[in-house]
Amino acid sequence: MLKKHSYALGLVWLVAIFVLPMPFLYTLSSGLPAIYNRMALPIMLGVIAYVWMLLVIYIGTKPKWLDRLIGLPHAYMLHGILSLAALVLAFFHKEGSPSSGLIKLTGDYAFNLFLGLALYSMIFMAGWLTSRVPFLERLKKRLERLFKHEISVWLHRLNLLATLLIFIHVQLIDYIVAIKPFMLLFWLASVGVVASYLWAKFKPKSEGIRARLVGNHAIAENIRELVIRLPEKAKLQLRSGDYVFISFPHLKGMGEPHPFSLVNSPKTGDPLILAIRGDGDFTRALANIQQPTDVYVDGGFGLYQSVIDDNQAKELMIVGGGIGVVPLLSVVEGNPDLKTQFFYTIKEGSSFIYADKFREWDKRPQFTSHRQVGRFSDAYILEHLPEERENLVVLLGGPISMGRHWQKIFKEAGLRSDQIYFEEFSW
Ligand SMILES: Cc1cc2nc3c(=O)[nH]c(=O)nc-3n(C[C@H](O)[C@H](O)[C@H](O)COP(=O)(O)OP(=O)(O)OC[C@H]3O[C@@H](n4cnc5c(N)ncnc54)[C@H](O)[C@@H]3O)c2cc1C
Known part of the structure; x- marks a missing residue:
């Protein structure tokens, strides 16, 4: 990934993990009565979990500025990891700060709902995870015929209900409600996130x-x-x-x-x-x-063009496989002056698409294509690496296993990770 985007990604993680919960923790700890000191840590963990859940909901609205900053696949990964981390913190919160009556009921219902949805989402909604854990991938493939993506999207929305239960849970705890600066922040953040969610769903042209x-x-x-x-x-x-x-x-x-x-x-x-x-x-x-x-x-x-522009690319090496070749065609069309080597591979039994485009582009002096049924060998692609690599950009598109393979091979060949970009067709 590009240096600028790697920094941005690091910054986004930093803000999510440390900066956002900070004012909540500060206002809470300043106002927490001394008799609750013993439970201060579990209470804080619950607050961090809630802040992260709000952030997770906001990321779920697919903010365009976040996509252009770190890319939606990374944003969704952040979304998934933060929700799992919030669940772990919520567990310690629940265990460490016993409650009763409605406070306990709302907290328990919310936790169980989060837990069930998290387990479901780990299989059906977290491409970044299933693509790394073969067992989950197999389970997803097996069950996908029953649990369609559309059903998953609807079930996923129940996380909003669980967050609402936590909101009510907090309103029921009188010694927390008495901490005015904390409650002000709590309301502002909750209302702000709900408003941004509703705006994303119902604004004019929300569906595009x-x-x-x-x-x-x-x-x-x-x-x-x-x-x-x-x-x-x-x-x-x-x-x-x-x-x-x-x-x-x-x-x-x-x-x-x-x-x-x-x-x-x-x-x-x-x-x-x-x-x-x-x-x-x-x-x-x-x-x-x-x-x-x-x-x-x-x-x-998407980030393909950002990677080219920000790297001030003078040369492209493109490796595309199967349907993953599509955005790379658009890249070639939009960057006709860049020296480009295009390696396009398909599986036995499928066909090359847009062969006419390649025939046209092959007439350009600065464009060369290599098309092959079956994967290219590492040696074949590496022998085409240019001597001058400072402004070379490698763009990858295709199955996740293929993309990760070439990321590794190009890195081993000495390219910087910010010169290589793979936009996965899943998140
Ligand atoms: C950034 C990106 C670019 C893509 N570009 C292309 C392209 O140019 N051509 C192409 O053929 N395919 C592309 N895809 C893949 C395409 O989006 C999925 O194949 C399609 O959404 C599957 O929907 P389905 O209902 O037919 O299949 P399903 O059986 O519902 O799903 C098949 C797979 O796609 C995933 N998926 C389903 N719906 C969505 C959704 N709304 N958002 C994200 N993932 C989903 C499922 O988790 C599952 O793994 C792209 C995907 C991404 C993330």
Whole structure:
């Protein structure tokens, strides 16, 4: 990942873990009556857990500024890790500060709800985790037919109910309510996060900009190309290699926004082109959509172009596999002057998409493509590494195992991690 984004990522973690809980802990500890000193630590842990849950809810609204700063995949990882950490702290809070009556009831219900949802989400909603733990990956694949992503999204929203229970839990504790500066912060943060959540869900054009699907046809076995015409005054900020969320709220089962990368590098007035592989319910149902019809588009998201710009890249090495090649096509189209070597691999039995684009680009003196069925050997790709590597940027797209393999190989070959960027198709 790019140096600037690595710093930003470190800073975001620092703010999340230490800075945000600080004022809450300070105001609480200054006002906590001495007779509760014995329980001060567990109470503090509960407060940190609550602050983190609020942050987790805010991150779940997919703030665009956070995407451009650290990328949504990292933001979702932060979202997942913080919620698990909050759960652990909540456990110690519960064990260390016994309560009774409604206070206990609201706390226990919230904890059990968080726990159940966390276990569920670790399997179905945490691509960053399942892609690293083969057992969870297998379990997810096995159960996915039953628990569709849309169901998971709805269940995930119950975390809001659990957070509300904690909010009520705190209002019931009189010695905490008596600490006015703490309660002021507590209310401000809670109302602020709820407001930002409601704004993200219900603001005008919350599902994105209404555009028209004007093309929808198969371009290869199980892959469709969608052509989307944006309204004239659409204010989408799109850059090469970006992805957008699309949804069809008027069609049954197609209302949940799904992320897809751009094939092209759209200038104002150009339609958006997406290439989508039929991997599940939403992506397979695209084949049944008659065009023209309305489609909602939200974006752009993604960091490929930032990595190129911030590194002042003079040369690109691109390794793309399967459907992961899509954003990399957009990158090539948007950066025609950069010297580029493009390594494109597909599995036996599938086909190369957009072969005509490669034929055109191959006519450029500064562009070379290498296409192969089956993976490239490490030696083959490494022998194409240029001598001058200072302004070289390596961009990767494809299955997670492939992306991680090339990240490792390029690092071992001496490239800095900020010169290599892989945007995963999962989070
Ligand atoms: C940044 C990014 C860019 C992508 N670009 C492309 C692309 O250009 N072309 C392409 O074919 N695919 C792309 N994908 C993958 C695509 O989003 C999923 O294949 C699609 O959402 C699966 O939905 P489904 O209902 O058909 O399948 P499901 O059976 O519901 O899910 C299949 C897999 O996709 C995940 N998934 C499902 N819905 C979502 C969602 N709303 N958000 C995130 N993940 C989800 C599930 O967890 C599961 O692992 C991209 C994904 C990401 C994260």
